[in-house]
Amino acid sequence: AQSVTQPDIHITVSEGASLELRCNYSYGATPYLFWYVQSPGQGLQLLLKYFSGDTLVQGIKGFEAEFKRSQSSFNLRKPSVHWSDAAEYFCAVGASFGNEKLTFGTGTRLTIIP
Amino acid sequence: NAGVTQTPKFQVLKTGQSMTLQCAQDMNHNSMYWYRQDPGMGLRLIYYSASEGTTDKGEVPNGYNVSRLNKREFSLRLESAAPSQTSVYFCASSTPRLAGGRNTGELFFGEGSRLTVL
Numbered sequence: 001a002q003s004v005t006q007p008d009i010h011i012t013v014s015e016g017a018s019l020e021l022r023c024n025y026s027y028g029a030t031p032y033l034f035w036y037v038q039s040p041g042q043g044l045q046l047l048l049k050y051f052s053g054d055t056l057v058q059g060i061k062g063f064e065a066e067f068k069r070s071q072s073s074f075n076l077r078k079p080s081v082h083w084s085d086a087a088e089y090f091c092a093v094g095a096s097f098g099n100e101k102l103t104f105g106t107g108t109r110l111t112i113i114p
Numbered sequence: 115n116a117g118v119t120q121t122p123k124f125q126v127l128k129t130g131q132s133m134t135l136q137c138a139q140d141m142n143h144n145s146m147y148w149y150r151q152d153p154g155m156g157l158r159l160i161y162y163s164a165s166e167g168t169t170d171k172g173e174v175p176n177g178y179n180v181s182r183l184n185k186r187e188f189s190l191r192l193e194s195a196a197p198s199q200t201s202v203y204f205c206a207s208s209t210p211r212l213a214g215g216r217n218t219g220e221l222f223f224g225e226g227s228r229l230t231v232l
Contacts (some may be wrong), residue, residue, distance in 0.1 A: 044204070
């Protein structure tokens, strides 16, 4: 069974600074990987996804993530954060075969300071 | 373009009461899911339905039942609510993962239903 670890519960970043959110997964084959963002009181919105090909994937809102098989990681990055990026971020992993259910990490809450 | 719609958005129950959370999607997706979200625990899968007429248990199914009424609707029922079921519940649906295609089982979420059990 697949699993996901997001080691950082809460991160605080200054507006305009760079951001990296960590995600490590466990899965026996090449996984399907996702990053979702949740604003307060809202549902989850997909930022980006990886399933094959180029290991650096671009998403919405200026986010990118890099799949590193050797490190079992799929870290999310943004070169310059905006106050509107304050939210909770979830990494998720899906099996590359079988059903499409996803396993989510526990989330990282991002706070932006002026 | 509604996407995934959940009702109700808020509900307060007393221990032992029953209720049903409703979910409908208008994207013609085959698969639907119910997750619960608790602080520090992320989202945990309660039940899912890969297609109309089929349902399967997820990670935390105890205390819940589901019905896949048709392709559009997937309801979650609490027969006898307990305080441990206080949570935010999310319904989701997904695109199919097609062999050789670029559909990757992305989940589309509703806005959530906040349930408090006293």
